[in-house]
């Protein structure tokens with residue numbers, strides 16, 4: 001804590017040295033932690049800058065991230081290279097300049113991050129604070145707010161809370177005592193109903209027809225169940241549907257399959273009563289890549305390996321324990 005105390009003096013002095021006429025662009029690879037941290041830094045710059053924008057370098061597609069942007073009114077704009085000459089100052093949170101080509105030619109005034117620094121890529125900026133011992137950059141920004149005695153508004157507190165929650169997988173994967181303390185402090189200022197709505201935004205509306213197809217086609221298979229969904233836009237949709245079925249008690253395993261970009265993809269989820277990674281491998285290893293862990297697995301192979309292109313029949317037969325032959329993999333010619 002003492003280290004942070006000293007730092008807050010340095011940070012305060014740095015804030016006071018800023019020119020109020022400056023325009024700022026905070027750059028992010030938009031995920032909940034980066035968005036929460038960027039909103040907090042924007043708050044710290046209020047009355048200390050003429051204009052502050054938050055620019056994202058990536059496309060946001062995850063439903064929970066879209067919900068966060070919408071409910072917490074995260075003021076994101078897409079990054080355009082010409083912005084490099086339109087702003088006087090740049091800041092980077094939850095990332096380091098070498099993490100993304102878009103950051104590379106920018107001169108950053110501030111970098112705050114929790115990813116480890118590597119010897120090949122030292123971070124240079126007027127103000128740098130990097131703490132790999134923290135589970136989230138949002139925790140660091142929460143500490144800055146706290147030490148500067150700034151009470152976060154409802155939406156900002158909720159954003160920081162969701163940032164910490166996401167990066168630590170709700171404290172299941174990581175999270176230090178600092179993260180936990182910040183979480184408790186933020187909880188007092190956050191909107192728990194909004195947080196719940198964001199957490200529960202797991203699906204997009206355009207996925208619903210696929211869910212309907214999954215409910216109609218799901219059928220028992222040995223001790224588990226399987227559904228073949230035909231052509232899908234992305235494998236993420238198969239993952240979302242397979243994850244959904246893990247909530248059904250009594251289903252020992254489920255395999256959801258489909259075709260995406262000429263590849264047959266089978267997503268396996270199990271309750272751990274049998275090793276689903278081994279099941280995936282035994283069914284599909286001869287056709288392509290197949291394997292995983294006890295409760296999560298995946299198989300992937302080219303549609304051209306399936307006789308007559310009948311992917312659904314092939315996957316179902318293999319999962320049922322029958323062994324229809326696959327076609328030899330096409331020869332790939334090197335460059």
Ligand SMILES: [Mn+2]
Nearest residue numbers: 033094137167
């Ligand atoms: Mn992070």
